[in-house]
Amino acid sequence: MTKVIKNGTIVTADRQWKADVLIDGEKIVEIGENLKGDETIDATDAYVIPGGIDPHTHLEMPFMGTTAAETFESGTFAAAAGGTTMLVDFCLPGEDGSLLNAIDAWDKKSKDQICTDISYHMAITGWNENIFEEMEAVVKQRGINTFKHFMAYKGALMVEDDEMFASFKRCAELGALPLVHAENGDIVQAMQEKLLAEGQTGPEAHAYSRPPELEGEAANRAIMIADAAGTPLYIVHVSCEQAHEAIRRARQKGMRVYGEPLIQHLTLDESEYFNKDWQYAARRVMSPPFRNKMHQDSLWAGLSSGSLQVVATDHAAFSDVQKRMGLENFTLIPNGTGGLEERMAMLWTQGVETGRLTPEEFVAATSTNIAKILNIYPQKGGIMVGGDADIVVWDPTITKTISTSTQKSIIEYNVFEGYEVTAQPRYTLSRGDVIWAYGQNSQPQPGRGKFVRRPAFASASKALSKWKSLNTPRKIERNPMNIPSGV
Amino acid sequence: MTKVIKNGTIVTADRQWKADVLIDGEKIVEIGENLKGDETIDATDAYVIPGGIDPHTHLEMPFMGTTAAETFESGTFAAAAGGTTMLVDFCLPGEDGSLLNAIDAWDKKSKDQICTDISYHMAITGWNENIFEEMEAVVKQRGINTFKHFMAYKGALMVEDDEMFASFKRCAELGALPLVHAENGDIVQAMQEKLLAEGQTGPEAHAYSRPPELEGEAANRAIMIADAAGTPLYIVHVSCEQAHEAIRRARQKGMRVYGEPLIQHLTLDESEYFNKDWQYAARRVMSPPFRNKMHQDSLWAGLSSGSLQVVATDHAAFSDVQKRMGLENFTLIPNGTGGLEERMAMLWTQGVETGRLTPEEFVAATSTNIAKILNIYPQKGGIMVGGDADIVVWDPTITKTISTSTQKSIIEYNVFEGYEVTAQPRYTLSRGDVIWAYGQNSQPQPGRGKFVRRPAFASASKALSKWKSLNTPRKIERNPMNIPSGV
Amino acid sequence: MTKVIKNGTIVTADRQWKADVLIDGEKIVEIGENLKGDETIDATDAYVIPGGIDPHTHLEMPFMGTTAAETFESGTFAAAAGGTTMLVDFCLPGEDGSLLNAIDAWDKKSKDQICTDISYHMAITGWNENIFEEMEAVVKQRGINTFKHFMAYKGALMVEDDEMFASFKRCAELGALPLVHAENGDIVQAMQEKLLAEGQTGPEAHAYSRPPELEGEAANRAIMIADAAGTPLYIVHVSCEQAHEAIRRARQKGMRVYGEPLIQHLTLDESEYFNKDWQYAARRVMSPPFRNKMHQDSLWAGLSSGSLQVVATDHAAFSDVQKRMGLENFTLIPNGTGGLEERMAMLWTQGVETGRLTPEEFVAATSTNIAKILNIYPQKGGIMVGGDADIVVWDPTITKTISTSTQKSIIEYNVFEGYEVTAQPRYTLSRGDVIWAYGQNSQPQPGRGKFVRRPAFASASKALSKWKSLNTPRKIERNPMNIPSGV
Amino acid sequence: MTKVIKNGTIVTADRQWKADVLIDGEKIVEIGENLKGDETIDATDAYVIPGGIDPHTHLEMPFMGTTAAETFESGTFAAAAGGTTMLVDFCLPGEDGSLLNAIDAWDKKSKDQICTDISYHMAITGWNENIFEEMEAVVKQRGINTFKHFMAYKGALMVEDDEMFASFKRCAELGALPLVHAENGDIVQAMQEKLLAEGQTGPEAHAYSRPPELEGEAANRAIMIADAAGTPLYIVHVSCEQAHEAIRRARQKGMRVYGEPLIQHLTLDESEYFNKDWQYAARRVMSPPFRNKMHQDSLWAGLSSGSLQVVATDHAAFSDVQKRMGLENFTLIPNGTGGLEERMAMLWTQGVETGRLTPEEFVAATSTNIAKILNIYPQKGGIMVGGDADIVVWDPTITKTISTSTQKSIIEYNVFEGYEVTAQPRYTLSRGDVIWAYGQNSQPQPGRGKFVRRPAFASASKALSKWKSLNTPRKIERNPMNIPSGV
Ligand SMILES: [Zn+2]
Ligand SMILES: [Zn+2]
């Protein structure tokens, strides 16, 4: 059975043009004028864009003594409702430390729930021979080409510099891409202790304990380590000018570093933590925390200039009850906010509608760039014959006020509550299936999503590897006669 | 009649994949596996890439009291032999100052000669009401959406800051893109006088008279003016870190500035001017002059990081006899070097083969990016169904030493003489015609090239215009009662 | 007759220590413990600091069709009341264009009025043989080692780049220091026209017409020209990060560039222009205009890090009646604000009392650094045996609210109105004379001030000159046999 | 008994002037013209400058399994011969970990040997309650206001980030200044292992194992930690642009960070390690290693622009026999080079004689700045009445070729061998005693040197402390009614 998306304006990361899109089964089979199919999806007055890819979610993640409330089902359905057709979740090793077992566990959790396609980043939270070995299987057998490293959450997920170096070097060998959460965990912890000792227990102290300089420092450090190990690097949730500056500085030296701002950091600021309502502030607690307007300007400029490539959400949604674990102590508030459903509409409204971004840049930031980085382009992230029919009919005429009452996320609040957005997905298609139709009471289709395997050795990885091998420092050949015979 | 390019690996700015390309007449009509056509072009073991676009040439340009020796015929044939299927030449107003007449004159010169497609940038070398008016016709009737401004060549082509502002503002209104040659012409002239007064008459003094700081200054100034006028800006022949730094600084503020390094500046350095052979040095005289290695590293990093987008040649080839006009006085040496034929192979060899660039970045820098900037993508600059069949079968197994004896350029030397390159076009196709086949004694086909019309209002131009209009400073409404009644 | 300043804590740019200061006539003759003199000046609980030097004033300056209202008498008395014992006024050539005549005219105006010592910067507002010649006499005969260049005020004071280069080169030869007012006058004018055409006639449009990028551009350009000419450079009224960034960038290349923020830009921001009261806003109109807080942070950091050296006022006070010349057209509002009396107290309060500056840095910024730059240290700018007894007993226990009602300036408003300052001069001594005693009804002593001659070739000028002469580009010696005999 | 230094030109960090200096006992008692004393020291045609202070030496330091060969006697005598009258040595805790015991041990070693005055920096090489407590005694009882932290030498001296933060915070409380050796020790070790595994065992691999990015990273990290802890910071042996850039970036945010390049890094480059003679290369092994010319330019610019303040030597001299410990393995070559005797003459020759530095800046970099930073100015570091008579008669007419055969250092080589210097101390005075007279066969006077106590709370420390206390983040006061009562 075929479907044709008719009368829309296709927007890719490259260009805009009017054309119809013919889908056969899961794939796009033709793009052109006057196409016909068994079914017609109307895209009149709308854009036809690649389905969004959110490369940073934590669904049902065990963390800080609890488990993120958003499930794979509710999360992927919220994603679909917002125009996102694939997400990449972070897979954490369990107590046995095994990477492969962790993937199995994640598969088990996700499999029957997911409404869209997913993939995982594998977290490296320690270092030993077994991890070194398993990494190869993770890449080659499981199709995961990214490894996440936490420079914060000391005593829990954090890894040390030598562990990062070892893992990054392993990534370089395997053609995989290391990711980092960049904050100096030692200093975060010290700041937390200092603040608590001073009686600062409220959610605003969460922000105080993680100033931008700590993030910039860690970004800078990770970049150096990646350069030493000879691998590209991807820095998640770049929230501030300091980290962005470190990225720019690296890139202008020819280093291959990617930066991912979150939609939250682009649009919300630190004053949220100063709200007199504890629950309001606690709901916004995430790491890194929101920053001020100056940082937002920096991030937006990064998206248009190319020093930042991807907009994600770090969706990690905890309920009010969970947030209250930190009522007496901000360090116990589970870190995380939502955004899966709002990412695309918020970025369009505050980016494209203001002229900060072109429509093409919007597509690049929401799907194409990350698809290339993750080495799954153009299966995902494009509108291209042969690619998966992960497509959104993006309607720039639907205006909506974000509200908990209408959201698909299962938590009881929304950090974008009250924000007006000026575009919404009219239809969201995942591999050819309409999984969301605006205003038509779409329902979750758990279990239809698939795990997407991602091959190693993306083009940037190969180029860097070539450069590094041509530029290894050379041994000086010395005449043994000139070398003293020792003592 | 159809042609199929078979068994190659297509490389675009986005990705690489194995597929055949079917051409019908001038256009690409299908991309896929196992395609068949009336004729077969073998791409086994080769890449299939978009034909190169060189956006910066001066063929038969009247300049410094002479006329560039490279003709539209020899230049476009040299281009084809090097894998370049389109070039954009600079059109200079004649004595009557009319833009439209200049275009007519350029058309007359080029029409019967060109072997590949071309377009023009229109030069703005002064400012008056007539130019203001003609600019609209240039854009809307003649299909030229770029205007060049010289900040150097005082007394000849140079424009002042207020003229640039007026012209840039006009560009913003028309959706056209201003280009600048960025060097401070006042100071160049003063430096020239100083050096001559000190007895420095040789070609090395050409370099001394145009240090990097002068280029950086002018780039910085043009950027400010473009920002004030509300238009994107394109800086030609970015040769040094100083200009590149100004571009980066602007981009990280969200300004839309593009930078174009030349293949010469990427690969040749200032020591060329210190050659004991006057003629050797004089042949390398161009503006800006070659710089040192530190600047080269900066430019290469710009290409991979995205702060620089396009590699061009500024091809302006003068014969030895012409160069000798400056035998007693370096300021009389006609400025210009060649490169049309060597650009692609040199960039591949020194960029892709070293791992500085990915193959995709090579394509982006040689065709796709400039096609987007010039708003002719994907008619040009891509391998895409519906696009012009400007295609190169790029053979990375052909090694060749660059030599005047085998070049197509009509001048008697080559600034890359003796350089080894490791790839060459096996075939070059222009709108479906094979205009170059390696080792098969291809001949120029003058007159087959066409002028390519370029529409205004590229996507970046529209976005910036929106941003500027939303961010105009607001008038303070004052109560007339609070305003003193004057004196 | 001798005086001793007893029981104070001396603060210099170098250090703090408790000691008495013995003055004999105009000079400091001894510094030490338990000194005795004919008269005693009590400095108990106070600091003893060098008298302030304000290197940027425009007293009775003819400008924009009127003359600054502050006279040499009222201005120097206000200075004394604020702890400033020397100012450097800008001397503008009259209609005949002669520099020497201008100095005579300035001498005539100032001589009988000045209560403190003064000097002049000579303005270069055009370029010709006569100016070239007179510059030598200005330096050698008149003792003026600084020349001011306006990059703004097109059609009035503005000079072009080639004129600046010529003048800067002349400065280099004479060992004099060029100064610039850095704003791009072409673009300012174009912006003014644009804004007026849009109906923006109010004082806020003054700020809109002179955005920070225009200042940064001009600063950057002046720096390049100074580097090409081989001279240090001093940039007056650095108001924004853009200009400061250009200065830092130059300094980190080893260029010798100085920057002077004004006390106004350090403490007042652009919101002043949005005041609903026209007169309020018009009183604040100066060039460059006030900027936002981000720029203020940049300037403060520059003072503590050493990238900016001097805090001045650009004191150019126009009455309300004068300001009203621009009631219908902001471009006719005379540019200028006051600050001579408030500079020291505002800088102390907002700098030292907040910990942004050390007391030593306060002294450096208010007197010592500029005395060194002007090559009159330690005659002025220090507390040193043999130096002029220009001394302030600085009382950090006097709190005062700045008010027009108590100021010495003759204009009818104060841009710092209502600001609380936490220190005041208890006594101000000029060459040994007490010219201000807090709360003791001091009166102006017009005519007692002297003109201070300043020798050329400051140490930085000599060093730069040596560096430039050792690094001139070298002529390549070529065998005439290798040089073609021409055509 | 009095001495008078006659007919010289005094140069301080501030200025130059002709005057005599009268010394009574250990102190300067008068500066002026035509002074008389019991003895006369001729300074005709010479400069009279403050004795040099080298704040970075390791005499007789136990390190890497051996002990630095330079003794306190030979080291301080070499210093005197080179114009340095005070040095600050690094005191390392012994096996018991006690700071106070370490000082006792250092006193014991140095006391009877030192020919000039000295002081110590105390090293913090771990963290515990005892160290926390002892730090107070170190500062208050022993007069040591600086604590050194090694970010490299993992497994030996290195401290972790949380330890640094704790120690830095303690410094802030005590008004002491933390120092860091900035290199990422984890990555150095990993790089060493990698290189050794690849068969890179020679001294050049020492440089390869410690690239500039590792130093820049650590500098950046230390700066962040100092900012978080609220203390100024001093970074020793800044060898590269990366670390310098981190310092500049911090300073332009108002952070109080000092940087100390070494005379070696200013004048010697990495090609030294490529010498075919193993011993030659091994003698140059130090950390950080020598860098390329680009880094040298950066450092020189830092000295003139003020982003770097102090030139030191890190004098740690190991004999050839000791160096040979690393014959098979570069990581076993004791790290260190000499320079105590050459620092002043090399800096003068390559700095002042080239015009990179003014004579005043030379004095600032060799004594005054560090005296201020160490809070012992003007007892040391100036030519000022009341200050110690640590004075050098600096003769810019003595030209000398540096040679092991004439040096005072006891090791058998000199890294500056063969360099010509154009100035030498004619006389070196330490607290009024002539301890070196050029060409007069001066002999060491061991035991005459004294330990210099340094008070805490330098002016910058107080200012920063004020700023930080005014800018602590504020607790949000929330209505308990708005805070949920928990779960
Ligand atoms: Zn994270
Ligand atoms: Zn996360």
Ligand SMILES: [Zn+2]
């Ligand atoms: Zn040009």
Ligand SMILES: [Zn+2]
């Ligand atoms: Zn050109």
Ligand SMILES: [Zn+2]
């Ligand atoms: Zn001005």
Ligand SMILES: [Zn+2]
């Ligand atoms: Zn002024």
Ligand SMILES: [Zn+2]
């Ligand atoms: Zn060290």
Ligand SMILES: [Zn+2]
């Ligand atoms: Zn050391």
